[in-house]
Amino acid sequence: MSEKIIQIHDVGKTYHTGKIDFEALRNINLEIEKGDYVAILGPSGSGKSTLMHIIGCLATPTVGSYFLAGKEVSKFTSNDLAKARNLYIGFVFQKFNLMPQMTVLDNVSLPLLYRGIKTEERRSKAKEVLEQLGLASHLMHRSNELSGGQQQRVAVARALVTNPEVILADEPTGNLDSKSGEGVINLFNQLHEGGKTVILVTHDTAVAKNANRIIQIQDGTIRV
Amino acid sequence: MLHIKILIPQIIHDLWLHKLRSSLAIFCIAFGIFAVLMLSALGKGFYDANNAEMVGLADDAFIIWQNKSSMSSRGYPKGKVRWITIGDVLELPRIFSDIIWVSPIVSQSAVLSYKGRAYSKSVTGVSSDYIGLDKIKLTPGSRFINQFDMDNAANVAVITWRMKEILFGNDQAIGVKVLINNIPFTVIGVLSKDSSKNHMFSGDLLISYKSYMSLYNEHQAYFFMLQTNPDIKPEQFKLMLRSYFAEKCHFDKSDDQALGFWASSDMSDFIKWFFIGVQMFLWFCGLMILAVGSIGVANIMFLIVTEKTYEIGLRKAVGATDRQILFQIFFESLFIVGIGGFLGMGASYFMVMFLQHVTLPGWIGVPYLSWVTILTTILTLGLVGMFAGFFPAKRASEIDPVEALMM
Numbered sequence: 001m002s003e004k005i006i007q008i009h010d011v012g013k014t015y016h017t018g019k020i021d022f023e024a025l026r027n028i029n030l031e032i033e034k035g036d037y038v039a040i041l042g043p044s045g046s047g048k049s050t051l052m053h054i055i056g057c058l059a060t061p062t063v064g065s066y067f068l069a070g071k072e073v074s075k076f077t078s079n080d081l082a083k084a085r086n087l088y089i090g091f092v093f094q095k096f097n098l099m100p101q102m103t104v105l106d107n108v109s110l111p112l113l114y115r116g117i118k119t120e121e122r123r124s125k126a127k128e129v130l131e132q133l134g135l136a137s138h139l140m141h142r143s144n145e146l147s148g149g150q151q152q153r154v155a156v157a158r159a160l161v162t163n164p165e166v167i168l169a170d171e172p173t174g175n176l177d178s179k180s181g182e183g184v185i186n187l188f189n190q191l192h193e194g195g196k197t198v199i200l201v202t203h204d205t206a207v208a209k210n211a212n213r214i215i216q217i218q219d220g221t222i223r224v
Numbered sequence: 225m226l227h228i229k230i231l232i233p234q235i236i237h238d239l240w241l242h243k244l245r246s247s248l249a250i251f252c253i254a255f256g257i258f259a260v261l262m263l264s265a266l267g268k269g270f271y272d273a274n275n276a277e278m279v280g281l282a283d284d285a286f287i288i289w290q291n292k293s294s295m296s297s298r299g300y301p302k303g304k305v306r307w308i309t310i311g312d313v314l315e316l317p318r319i320f321s322d323i324i325w326v327s328p329i330v331s332q333s334a335v336l337s338y339k340g341r342a343y344s345k346s347v348t349g350v351s352s353d354y355i356g357l358d359k360i361k362l363t364p365g366s367r368f369i370n371q372f373d374m375d376n377a378a379n380v381a382v383i384t385w386r387m388k389e390i391l392f393g394n395d396q397a398i399g400v401k402v403l404i405n406n407i408p409f410t411v412i413g414v415l416s417k418d419s420s421k422n423h424m425f426s427g428d429l430l431i432s433y434k435s436y437m438s439l440y441n442e443h444q445a446y447f448f449m450l451q452t453n454p455d456i457k458p459e460q461f462k463l464m465l466r467s468y469f470a471e472k473c474h475f476d477k478s479d480d481q482a483l484g485f486w487a488s489s490d491m492s493d494f495i496k497w498f499f500i501g502v503q504m505f506l507w508f509c510g511l512m513i514l515a516v517g518s519i520g521v522a523n524i525m526f527l528i529v530t531e532k533t534y535e536i537g538l539r540k541a542v543g544a545t546d547r548q549i550l551f552q553i554f555f556e557s558l559f560i561v562g563i564g565g566f567l568g569m570g571a572s573y574f575m576v577m578f579l580q581h582v583t584l585p586g587w588i589g590v591p592y593l594s595w596v597t598i599l600t601t602i603l604t605l606g607l608v609g610m611f612a613g614f615f616p617a618k619r620a621s622e623i624d625p626v627e628a629l630m631m
Contacts, residue, residue, distance in 0.1 A: 058541060058626050079545045086543025093629070097538045114543035158542065 004067075005165055005197050006032035006055060011064030011074075013050050024050040025220045028064070032199065034165065037192040039200045039208035042217035049170065051217060052201045056089050056168045057081045069165055086114050090159030094171035096151040098143035098158075104130065105139045108157045115162065129157045133187070149180030156187055166197045173207055185210050235556045246560065249524045252517030253564025253608070254571065260510030260601055261572035265579075265591035267503040273589025274499075282325070282357050285451045285488040286458075288465070290473070294481035300474040305482065308473060310433055313448040314351070319468065322453040322461065325353035328433050329447040332440055336429065337403040338391045345387070347404060348427035349436025357449045359419075365398050366413030369432045373412075377438065379404075382413035382430040404429065405439060458487045514604065517564065518612040525557050525616035529623075536620055537628020550621035557613025558606075565605040569598070 013025040025047045032038055042048040053059040054066060057073055060081070066074040073084050085091075090111075098107045109126035117125075130139060133153050143151055152172060159167050169188065173181030189210055192198045200211055208214050216223040239246040292303040310328045317323045327350045334347040354360075355368040362368060366382070373380050381402065388397045401408045409431065437443060452461050462485050470477035529536070536549055544552075572593070579591050 053626050056541070058629075079547065082540060082543055082545040085541060091541050097534075097541075097629070099535060099538070110539070111542040114539075114545070114548060162543075 003034045004031050005034045005036075005069055006030065007067040008054070009065050011054060011061040011066060013047075013054065013059070014062045023220055025054070025061070027221055030215065030222065032166075032197065034197055035192075035195050037188075037198045037210070037212045039202060039211035039214045040217060041202060041205065041208040041214050043203055046217045047220040048201050048203075048217045050220075052168060052170055052199075055166075055199065056091060057084045082114075086111055086162060088165045090162060090164040090167045092152070092155050092159050092167065092169035092172045094174040096143070096148075096155045096175070098151055098154055100142060100144045102143070103140050104135065104143060104146070104154050107143055107154060108161050111158060111162045126157070126161050129161050130154070133157050133160075147180070148176050149183055152176060152180065152184050153187065156184070156191075160191070166199060167191055168199050168201070170201045171203070172200065173202075173204065181207075232559070235559050239560070245520075245524050245527065249517065249520035249560060250564040250567065252520045253514065253561050253605075254517075254568035256510060256514030256517045256608075257565050257568025257601060257605060258572045258575075259513050260507060260604070261569065261593060261597065262575060262591075263506035263510050264503065264597045264601075265572070265576045265593045266588070267499070267506050268594065268597070269589035269591035270587070271499040271503070271589070273587060282359055282451050283488060283492070284454050284456075284458075285325075285357055285449060286461070287329075287447060287449050287486040289447045289484045290445075290469075291481055291484060293475035293479050295476050295479050297470070297474060297476035297479070305475050306473045307444045308448070308469060309443045310349075310437065310445045311443065312469075312472065313445045316450065320452075320461075320464065322456045324451045324453060325357050326450040327351040327354040327357055327448060328445040329354075329449060330433065330436055330442060330445060331427050332436075332442070334404050334429075334439070335406075336387075336391075337406070338400075343390065345428040347429045347431060347436065347439070349433040350430055351433055353451075354430070354449070357451055361416040361419045363414045363416050366415075368413055369430065374432045374434050377434040378432070379407060379409045379435050380412045380432065381409040382415065383411055384415050384428055385417045385419075387428045388414045404431070407439060409435070458489050462487075511604070514608050518561070518608040521557055521560050521564075521609075521612035522616060524560065525553060525613060526619070528556065529553060529616045529620045532620070533623055533628045534631045536623045537625040537631070540623070540625035541629060546621040549623070550617045553617035553620040554610075554613040557616065558609040561605060561609035561612060565602070569601070 008028055008030040011025060011028040012023065015022045015024055028051065040048045040051060050059070054061055055068075057068065057076070058081075060066075060076070061074050064074065065072055068084060069088055071084070073081065076084060091097075098104075099110070102110070105123060105126050108130055109122040112122040112125060127136075127139060130136060133156060135150065135153055135157065138146060138150065138154075143154060146154065152175075156167075156172075159169075167188070172184050172188070176184060185207060188198050188200065192212075198211070200207060202208050290305070290308050293300070293305050294302060296302045310330065313326060313328045316326050330349045331346055333344055336343045336345045336347075350369070352368065352370050352374060355362075360368075362382070363385070368382060369380060372378070381404065383391070383397065391397065391402065392400065397411050397414055400411050402411060403409070409429075431439075452458075465485075466483050467477045469475075469483055470479070473482075475482040536544075539549060576591050576593050584590070
């Protein structure tokens with residue numbers, strides 16, 4: 001029997017902006033098993049980013065419960081959420097989100113810094129992941145010296161360096177040309193084949209089709 | 225905690241991005257520290273140079289004078305007392321073992337004649353201890369009245385610098401005979417210029433009390449000075465002496481008016497607090513500059529936090545806790561303040577070294593930095609850094625990663 005890594009029960013999220021309440025998510029029920037390859041598909045404003053934030057422990061639900069690797073993170077404090085992100089989640093963002101003042105090696109080793117791992121070990125692990133992704137020759141480059149595709153590969157390397165349970169990618173091909181986008185998607189396919197749980201958040205049906213399971217979201221709810 | 229080796233290049237990068245603001249903030253801190261340390265160093269030098277001069281008396285010295293009694297005592301009516309004599313004063317060290325030096329101080333005007341010219345001047349009779357009590361200094365080649373002069377009732381005189389100029393101009397004064405009320409006196413000493421201005425009794429000539437007694441046939445000691453052992457408390461000594469003279473001179477020992485005291489400790493306490501006040505003021509001025517610097521650093525840090533909101537969001541996304549972000553921003557502030565402080569301390573150290581090797585006016589003294597000042601400054605600097613860093617760091621730690629990543 002497969003282990004459920006993500007269990008979301010009756011989750012809702014409401015944003016309070018002044019006197020107006022905006023219900024971004026409602027009645028979300030979702031279970032993702034370890035090793036799943038899931039795409040969360042939806043148009044802009046559908047609530048998929050909010051769902052990604054909750055799954056990624058960047059935000060907590062207003063109602064409902066969320067269990068990540070068996071722990072109810074919906075009741076976690078800010079610091080506990082930070083630790084959960086570091087332990088279980090590897091983020092890949094649309095805009096790569098690399099630090100331009102840091103080298104590729106330092107960018108990739110950054111999550112390990114917050115895990116309290118020593119410099120040498122940090123660098124060694126980051127180097128290993130970068131070599132696996134074909135970026136061995138760019139270790140000491142600044143991120144702004146790389147192409148878009150290379151930058152996104154560095155971002156994937158950063159997501160992988162902590163060996164997280166879940167890779168959470170938000171529109172990972174959104175800022176890439178088709179060829180680079182294809183390369184990045186192939187990378188996610190390989191990660192899935194290697195046993196990783198991969199969640200793609202996208203509005204692009206072509207990208208979503210790479211996943212084994214597509215969850216469509218519209219107006220804050222999952223379409224069955 | 226976060227790895228400082230990674231933070232430092234980032235901090236330098238951030239500072240470089242805001243060169244002008246950063247350098248102004250660092251300059252403010254450096255100047256504040258420079259001002260605090262220099263004002264403190266100058267204040268200390270000034271205190272050392274002037275404290276002794278301002279007190280003007282030996283430590284633990286007293287000037288004592290007698291008044292009429294303010295109450296009746298043992299059948300003696302109010303206002304009726306036996307006056308203290310020079311003999312009473314000279315007897316004191318035998319009665320009170322705590323007395324180290326003692327001198328009567330008796331003054332009258334006299335006619336001073338030299339080379340046919342006569343001047344009306346003030347003559348003061350003292351003992352050989354007076355030189356130590358009033359901390360007076362003599363010009364080279366001079367000497368003060370000594371025990372031998374007193375034992376032999378030698379007619380010798382010590383004159384002030386001003387008298388020397390009036391009588392002798394640029395000529396030699398030592399060994400020259402002058403007439404005091406037509407009695408020949410040999411000039412044996414000239415007070416230094418500073419001592420001439422500052423000595424306690426502004427007489428023009430000092431002679432031995434024995435010469436004075438024979439010159440004026442005067443035995444009453446209007447004033448006298450003495451120095452006690454430092455172990456005895458001034459108030460305790462005053463009580464003992466008042467009791468002694470109350471018995472001897474027929475006044476009540478509780479009569480504060482009958483015997484007046486002025487202790488050098490009173491003056492040194494006043495001067496000590498005066499200088500502490502001056503130094504506190506100087507410190508306050510320096511601290512105000514530091515405060516401006518710390519606001520500058522806080523401003524820079526707020527700017528950096530605002531510009532790094534996205535980066536902070538990202539750091540949080542990959543696992544940074546609020547406390548780690550707080551530490552990072554806090555460390556950046558301390559780093560800026562530390563650089564400023566280091567520059568300020570270095571500059572003030574070299575400036576003090578320089579001032580110690582140049583000739584400054586005597587009243588300024590020799591500035592120096594004490595370890596207490598340096599340690600206090602470092603402590604203050606730490607507080608400034610914490611103040612400058614805390615609020616921006618707190619703001620940074622409270623950044624919502626979702627909102628930050630949307631920017």
